[in-house]
Amino acid sequence: MIKREIKSVLVDYNSPAELNEDMQNLMQKAKEAAEKAYAPYSNFKVGAAVLLENNEIIEGSNQENAAYPSGLCAERVAIFYANSQYPNIKIKAIAITASTKDGFVEDPIPPCGSCLQVMLESEQRANKPIKVLLYGTNKITIAEDIKQFLPVYFNKDMLK
Numbered sequence: 001m002i003k004r005e006i007k008s009v010l011v012d013y014n015s016p017a018e019l020n021e022d023m024q025n026l027m028q029k030a031k032e033a034a035e036k037a038y039a040p041y042s043n044f045k046v047g048a049a050v051l052l053e054n055n056e057i058i059e060g061s062n063q064e065n066a067a068y069p070s071g072l073c074a075e076r077v078a079i080f081y082a083n084s085q086y087p088n089i090k091i092k093a094i095a096i097t098a099s100t101k102d103g104f105v106e107d108p109i110p111p112c113g114s115c116l117q118v119m120l121e122s123e124q125r126a127n128k129p130i131k132v133l134l135y136g137t138n139k140i141t142i143a144e145d146i147k148q149f150l151p152v153y154f155n156k157d158m159l160k
């Protein structure tokens, strides 16, 4: 038997002031994106902001639907739009946050498994780590790439 222990590194910050201006700006864009969510069923508004290598920022928010499974998470709205609009431009980072009727979440919310899978494909496709910033009012959590959240993942190499 071989037991494998897998380590992930997540770094918490107390305030946006501890981050550089680009990352502060990206988090601000994620907060603005959350306000544009269409989430009448969950009342959980998620915002994502994707920073591209050309320094353009693409925002996305969750889009719900009366037929529940037809909706889409904020992260995938933003990533799919970025990849469809700029197929050859790599993604540097993504900032994510969410708000409820009580305001922005206190503790950062990690992306769901399906969004992680999609983000991993983008990371692999561009061969460039995508930095993840999760904003909550209590703290900001940063990971240097998507694999920190999904270290064992299905990917294109397995289809060969």
Ligand code: THU
Residues within 6 Å of the ligand: 039, 042, 044, 046, 061, 062, 063, 064, 071, 072, 073, 074, 075, 110, 111, 112, 115
């Ligand atoms: N949601 C996201 O937008 N991103 C996530 O990573 C998790 C969940 C959305 C989907 C749904 O509209 C609402 O949050 C509640 O699950």
